Amino acid sequence: MSESPAATLAVAPVKFEHLSDGLGIGHARPRLSWITTTVTPDWRQHAYELQLMAADGAPGESVAVQSDASVLVPWPFAGLASRESVGVRVRVAGSDAPSGWSPWSEAAWAETGLLAEGDWTARFITPDWDDDTTRDNPCPVLRRRFDIRTPVRSARLYASALGVYEAELNGKKVSDTVLAPGWTPYGKRLKYQTYDVTDLLAVGSNELTATLADGWYRGRLGFEGKRALYGERLALLAQLEVTYDDGTVLVVDTSDGTGWQAAPGPVLRASLYDGETCDARITPDSWHGVRTEPYDLALLTAPTGPPVRPTEELAPITVTASPSGKTILDFGQNLVGWMRITVDGDAGREVVLRHAEVLQDGELALEPLRTAEATDRYILRGGGPETWEPRFSFHGFRYAEIAGWPGDVDPDAVRAVVVHSDMTRTGSFSCSEHLVNRLHENAVWSMRGNFLDVPTDCPQRDERLGWTGDIQAFAPTACQLYDSAGFLTSWLQDLALEQGDDGTVPFIVPKAAASGSDLPTAAWGDAATIVPWTLYLRYGDAGVLDAQFDSMRAWVDKVAELAGPDLLWNSGFQFGDWLDPSAPPEQPQAGKTPPDVVATAYFARSAQIVADAATVLGRDKEALHYSDLAARVRTAFQDEYTTANGRVIPDAQTAYALALEFDLLPHPEQRARAADRLAALLRENGYRIGTGFVGTPLMCDALADHGHLDAAYRLLLQQECPSWLYPITQGATTIWERWDSLRPDGTLNPSGMTSFNHYALGAVVAWLYRTVAGLDAAEPGYRRLRIAPRPGGGLGHARADLHTPYGPASVSWHRDDDTLTIDAQVPPNTTAEVELPYGGTPFTVGSGQHTWTTAVPSETTRAPLTADTPMSEMLDHPEAMAVLRETLARHWPEAAAHMDTESTGSAGYAEVSPRQLAAFFAGGDAWLAELEGLLAAL
Structure with missing residues (x-):
């Protein structure tokens, strides 16, 4: 007897909001998500039932809903109060058997933190001495002794600090988290933490201690060396609530400092940039009093991201x-x-x-x-x-x-x-080219290093700031590699708080660390629109659009004001295509694509994003206004910077990538010619990258989406500098800030600004998922997947795995002779649009495991390469170019060096053949003979 469809169903415990831990949540009505597993193909949810659970495990109120929703479902029960603990479980039924419910999931437990200012009896306290804040100081230790009279049912410590803190109960750390409460604009928002400390208490005498350090609050911060940017006094906020078995509650807090003492501890210096000095011989013994430190407790907020x-x-x-x-x-x-x-x-x-x-x-x-x-x-x-x-x-x-x-x-x-920040890993990628695999892992390690409470640019030098331009470029990749929703949602709250009253978005968030960081700059300020829109596309969370919409709209309105009636943003300071490899080392903003082209293109893009966000939110009036604005900006861009035959001013890689990917060319013929010209520019540059922070995330898409997939693969697989793989040939294990942070001769880039851990140029990794492997979202949140692998570059296989909001998805392909086999996993309660390589009609499949095979077209026979082949044709044959360069370096080093520094396919070289080149130097005949033999072998 076969099992019923319902018998094959299982549901994982619900998830509250985007949190991996339900303790101390800051939501009275947390949204709920769950993942269903089943072996039944093409399974779709028909209904769900949510049930509250009592502390003793007894089932309580339940709500059944006929719906296929399973991600960020609205809270269906009464709102939660502060400190309220609740269990929730779920069961589902499929459309194939609406009366056949799955078993109940295990209960997931959540407990709210302190949701209102009035829940706090504690106040911030600070040591009763004055530090010299022009230098590092010993870290103070604060302590409070208290008695526990009977066994304890539960105990919670709610804590925060002006500075960073580490709390202990009876000599044991209350958590494995570090550098709490993290970095926010402290005068506008401050996170607090909730700890379960029940097991750390004992009947009798107990001691609560906390060590404070400068952290971001008071320490040296930013490349200008500023100190005490947010305040001059470190302070602790602590509220320990102990519930006895009889239900009575003991509160030990920092309300007025009574019973608290402070003393210098063994940590003599703690600087984020300069390091930590600890003298283990020191035991705090010179105890002083404490005093309260003013702070508006209404600014306290529970974390939305991981610690x-x-x-x-x-x-x-x-x-x-x-x-x-x-x-x-x-x-x-x-x-x-x-x-x-x-x-x-x-x-x-x-x-x-x-x-x-x-x-x-x-x-x-x-x-x-x-x-x-x-x-x-x-x-x-x-x-x-x-x-x-x-x-x-x-x-x-x-x-x-x-x-x-x-x-x-x-x-x-x-x-x-x-x-x-302890985010959950969600994506993995591999292929037959080990250098590309290393590129992917380098992006993973750079994200790990720079997602440390805020998304920073670099983690090692005297900077480590939340540069907005870096994260707007990298956000799609970040959301592939890790569950970034809670982390970036938290940072976006700070972006909105730091935004000027006129809509200006700082180019650093939090902004206090650099003078002038509140200048409006394109691509950097556009993080206000691009990052929330990315989160919506990846996680299907319209809530983040609702929360950020005023910020998004204000930024676009500010740019419209700056652009003026002609809608061309061509004034003020701009970073441009930052770190275009053609820019002088000391002028990284001086790329080939002028700043006004970048700025106006981003203006159009952000205006369209706001229009789309308004549509999602049902804000029809705003949708119409910003859609019209975006159309008018696109027209202004076209009139000023493009020609009817598809040329873009200037004739540079980034300019074409922007025009193609931001939909700035209205006619198919224009787009085709622009893509052809982009491919030609790439070819002329020897298939080496010619873009910076702005153009790099767009290049492979601009090529592959417009008829030049082979060129995109040539760019991806290039190993000469500048390229994505060049750093890996030099031993890189993270993404570099500059294409040549380490130069081919082994010397450091002399610019005075180079980092070996800087994720922005790793934004190409998202393309590995959506194009090389062929796994992408066809609908926000992956409710519909797009499966469309596009093999190329000589790769023999590729695979991407992604834990979507609906469960695990994957696409893998491998080539055997003339057959390509594709395997895919589609999560339950979703569908996938499938487009197999090499043509064919797209089709739709339901959830489950799928396998397809398709014939690989025969490759066109290449004409033999000879000494009379023009350089423009040799560029399409990497092996031939390698042989040419190697032999030329032996016979005519000066010419080889010149080829390495100039665009090999430029007008000066394009139609020159090796035979013609050999006529220019003594010994050319010997080189030509060697080259002809090697070309014949190829």
């Missing part, structure tokens, strides 16, 4: 001596975090740990750190082995130098601790 945590540990792969005799550890991976050491030595011995991303001539390359010392110091207490790691600093490093270690450094005594 910062240690997530991984790496052992050194080598321990070597540098040319100067220093001990150097290589962890094999550029990472962000710190080192944990276990060392045995005499009291007072100081172990010094220095960090850097790369080596130069065998020594730590410290120049890219600029003024950041990136140095931790530990002074031993003595008396046996002791283990230590920093708590209030972090570094970007692959290599470390250790000094002061007693004897030889034992590799087993040192670990690199990887630290970042």
Whole structure:
């Protein structure tokens, strides 16, 4: 007897909002999501039932709804009060058997935090002494002793700080989170944390302590070296609520400082940039009083994203001596975090740990750190082995130098601790080209390193700021690699708070760290529209559009004001196509595409996004207004910067990519000719990248979507500088800030601004998912998938896996001779639009496992390459170009060097053949003979 369809169903526990942990949520009516698993193909949900659960597990109120919704479903029960704990479970029925319910899911538990200002009895307290805030100071320790009279049913600690803090109960940390409460615009919004500390209490005497450090609040911040940007006094907010078995409640808090003491602790220095110094011999003993510190508690908010945590540990792969005799550890991976050491030595011995991303001539390359010392110091207490790691600093490093270690450094005594916001990994990609796989992993590691409470530009030098241009470029990739919804939603709240009354979006959020950061700049300010729209497309969350709509609209209105009646934004400072490889090292904004072209293109794009967001939200009047504005800006762009035959002014890669991908060319013939010209420019540049932060995320799409898939693959697989794979050939394990952060001769880029962990140029990784593997969303939130792999570049196989809001999805393909086999997994309660390679009619499939095969078209026979083949044709044959360059370098190094620095396919070279080139130098006949033989072999 076969099982009924309902018997094959299972439902995972519900998820509250975008949170992985339901403790301390800040929503009285949290939205709910769940994932169904079933072996039944083409399964669609017909109905769901949600049920509340009592603390003892007894079922309570339930609500059944006929609906196929399972993502961010509205809360159907009465709103929750502060501190309320609730269990929720769900069951579903499919459209094939509406009366056959699945088993109930396990109950998921959530507990609200303190939802109203009046729930707080605590106030911020600060040590009763004055620090010199022009320098680093010892970290204060605050303590409060109290008694527990009977066994405890539950205990919650609600805490925050002006600065960063680490709390302990009876000598044990209350959580594995670090650098709490994180970085927000403290005068406008401050996160607090909720901890379950029930198991840390004991009947009798107890002690609550907290160590405070400067963090982002008071420490040195930004490349201008400013201190105390938000305030001069560190302060703690703590409210411990202990519920006894008899239901009575004990509150231990920082209401007026009564019973609290403060003393300097063993951490003598804690700087995010410069490092941490700890003297383990010091025990706090000079206790002082505390006083309250004013702060508006209405600004407190529960986190919407994950906390910062240690997530991984790496052992050194080598321990070597540098040319100067220093001990150097290589962890094999550029990472962000710190080192944990276990060392045995005499009291007072100081172990010094220095960090850097790369080596130069065998020594730590410290120049890219600029003024950041990136140095931790530990002074031993003595008396046996002791283990230590920093708590209030972090570094970007692959290599470390250790000094002061007693004897030889034992590799087993040192670990690199990887630290970042603890997001859930959702995407993976692999293919037959190992360099592309490494490119993907480099983007993963750069995201891990720079998603540390805010999306930063780099994690190692004296900067580490929330640059808006970087994240608007990288957001689609971020949402492929990790569940970024809660993290970026939190940051967008800060963007809106930091936005000027006139709509100006700072180019750094939070903005306090750099002078002039509140200038309106294209592509950077457009994070206000692009990031929320990306979150909507990836997670189907219209709520983020609703929350950010006023911010989105205000930004576009500001740009409209700046552009004026002609709708061309051609005034004011702009970053342009930042770090276009043609720009001088000291002028990274001076790319080939003028700033006004970039700015006006983004104006059109953001206006259209606001129109689309208004449509989603049912705001018809705004939708009509901004749709009309976008159309008029597109017309202004066309009239000023394009020709009827598809040329774009200027004749540069980024200009064409913008025009094609932002829908700025109205006619199919224009688009086709523009794409042809973009491919020609790429070819003339030897298939090397010619774009910066603005053009790079668009290039492969602009080519592949408009008839030049082969050129997109040539660009992806290029290994010469500048290219995505060049850094990998130089040993990169993260994405570099500059295409040539490390130059081919092994020297550092001399610009004074170069990072080896900077995710923006890794934005191409999203293209690997949607085009190379062929997995994308056809509808916001992946309710409908698009399965459309586009093999090329000589790859033999590719695969992408993605955990969508509806469950796991995947596409993989592999080629065997003349047959391509495609396998796909479509999650339950979704469908997929399928477009197989090499033509054919698109079709739709339901959920389940699918396999298709298709014939691979025969390749066109290439004409043989000879010494009379023009350079323009040789460019389409990477093997031939490699042979030409290698042989020319042996016979005529000057010409080879010239070819490497000039555009090989430019007008000066395009129709020149090797035979014609050989006529220009003595010994050309010998080169020509060698070349002809190698070409014949090819």
